[in-house]
Amino acid sequence: MAQDPDSVLLRSGPVIDATGLLLLISTITVFLLPLFIYFPPVPPSQRDALLETHSPIGVKHTKSKKTTTTSPSKTTIDQLWIYPVKSCKGIQLTSSKVLPYGLEFDRLYTFAQLKSPFPLSTNPSSAEDKLQPQESWEFITQRQFPLLATVTVELFSPDPVKARGKPLYSDASIKDSFLLISFPWQEPGLRGVVSWVAAKLARGRGAVPQKQLVLPVSFPSQDEIESQGYEREEVRIWKDVVSALNMEKDLPRELALYLGVSNRLGLFRVDPGRLREVHRCAPGREEAGYQPVTGFQDAYPLHLLNLSSIHDFSAKITKDENLEQDLDARRFRANIIVDGPEENNPPYDEETWKKVCFKKSDDAEGEKSKPAAATFHVSCRTVRCKMPNVNQDSGFRHPVEPDRSLRKLRDVDEGARLKGCLGMQLTPLFDGEEKLESWVEVGMSVEVGERGEHRYINQ
Numbered sequence: 001m002a003q004d005p006d007s008v009l010l011r012s013g014p015v016i017d018a019t020g021l022l023l024l025i026s027t028i029t030v031f032l033l034p035l036f037i038y039f040p041p042v043p044p045s046q047r048d049a050l051l052e053t054h055s056p057i058g059v060k061h062t063k064s065k066k067t068t069t070t071s072p073s074k075t076t077i078d079q080l081w082i083y084p085v086k087s088c089k090g091i092q093l094t095s096s097k098v099l100p101y102g103l104e105f106d107r108l109y110t111f112a113q114l115k116s117p118f119p120l121s122t123n124p125s126s127a128e129d130k131l132q133p134q135e136s137w138e139f140i141t142q143r144q145f146p147l148l149a150t151v152t153v154e155l156f157s158p159d160p161v162k163a164r165g166k167p168l169y170s171d172a173s174i175k176d177s178f179l180l181i182s183f184p185w186q187e188p189g190l191r192g193v194v195s196w197v198a199a200k201l202a203r204g205r206g207a208v209p210q211k212q213l214v215l216p217v218s219f220p221s222q223d224e225i226e227s228q229g230y231e232r233e234e235v236r237i238w239k240d241v242v243s244a245l246n247m248e249k250d251l252p253r254e255l256a257l258y259l260g261v262s263n264r265l266g267l268f269r270v271d272p273g274r275l276r277e278v279h280r281c282a283p284g285r286e287e288a289g290y291q292p293v294t295g296f297q298d299a300y301p302l303h304l305l306n307l308s309s310i311h312d313f314s315a316k317i318t319k320d321e322n323l324e325q326d327l328d329a330r331r332f333r334a335n336i337i338v339d340g341p342e343e344n345n346p347p348y349d350e351e352t353w354k355k356v357c358f359k360k361s362d363d364a365e366g367e368k369s370k371p372a373a374a375t376f377h378v379s380c381r382t383v384r385c386k387m388p389n390v391n392q393d394s395g396f397r398h399p400v401e402p403d404r405s406l407r408k409l410r411d412v413d414e415g416a417r418l419k420g421c422l423g424m425q426l427t428p429l430f431d432g433e434e435k436l437e438s439w440v441e442v443g444m445s446v447e448v449g450e451r452g453e454h455r456y457i458n459q
Helices: 004-012 020-038 046-051 147-148 189-203 222-226 252-257 307-315 403-409
Strands: 054-057 075-084 091-093 095-099 109-115 136-139 153-156 180-186 211-217 230-239 242-247 264-267 300-304 336-339 353-359 375-382 421-431 438-440 445-453
Touching: 020 403, 046 054, 046 153, 046 180, 046 211, 075 095, 075 438, 075 445, 091 153, 109 230, 136 264, 147 252, 180 252, 211 252, 230 264, 230 336, 300 353, 300 375, 307 336, 307 403, 307 421, 375 438
Parallel strands: 136 230, 300 336
Antiparallel strands: 054 153, 075 091, 075 336, 095 438, 109 136, 109 264, 153 180, 180 211, 230 242, 242 264, 300 421, 353 375, 353 445, 375 421
């Protein structure tokens, strides 16, 4: 029987067996793998876009050791921290401008949830309902939502070298500073798998999918407020109620789900024209030369910690597998952390300070135009809440420590009985009223100008 010529040609063509197929796949993989590594097939993130024209501000955190002080014979500034979004991850700096409300860029934003003391009526037009207390915004922290500790905040400043030659170099957005907010988030299903793979390709094996949000550092103009639909609303910070700008329209819905916030979630920007006046233990207008103020800080403009005190307190706590052996100073959310040899800086020595000055040595490097000293009124002890129970890397909240030990071992202030105290609250002092700013840098020496007793005054 005659065979079909076409079938003969098909059978006589090249045949690829399993070995040949494996070799072909291996060759293609070896060729494509470097391309995937150096040029991952994923869309650029908002961080990538910012890096085109801006540079991140801050340094990578390294845990301090007691033996690594800048000067072996003096107490010095060991670390500087800002927290642009209250209760989220901080940014470690080598230097910072000091303003009346605290360190520059500190606590510009806070998250808040909408709460009501009573269930609202389904008929809001009824006369009875109008007499009921209305819903109100209340700030949130790691005390209620510990996963805030895992929300990363980065500060990006304009980089003229990067921006030069860009098509939009004259655009105002290139010349402004921004905050980048990132939090872990993986969608369910196939989309989540794709985002997981994309994260690994773009940022390495340990990376996880993220959601990102860009916020302006500058307070929005009236035109921007109207065009974006932002609203001025009151928000409660502890017992204070302040008017601030609600920018919740910028929040991705996934953030509330990630944090576990069941109420409506808001994002408030502090209004620089409506800061809270600080009284109680702070110096008055006559002593300070201006009216002390603060933004979204808890009570006073700055918070100081002494590593010597942290080490001493940490050594007295009974540890378990969920609490690090050397208590992480980041748990206490300080702006200025000092350290020094114990003979000159014994534990809790800062609790006797009433006025302190940080001075730059004559041979210190840095810009000569920056002030060489910064002076602060040491206003009172820091009364601790349960926030230090939260691990600042994982967001895990320890059920009892160090709060229990703080209340037991650090009940030291007559004005805050049965409460633990650790750290000191500071109010900036300035040389004159014309320019209310100074400068602090890592390595500045600590000079105590006055000493005395402290007694906390409740709000």
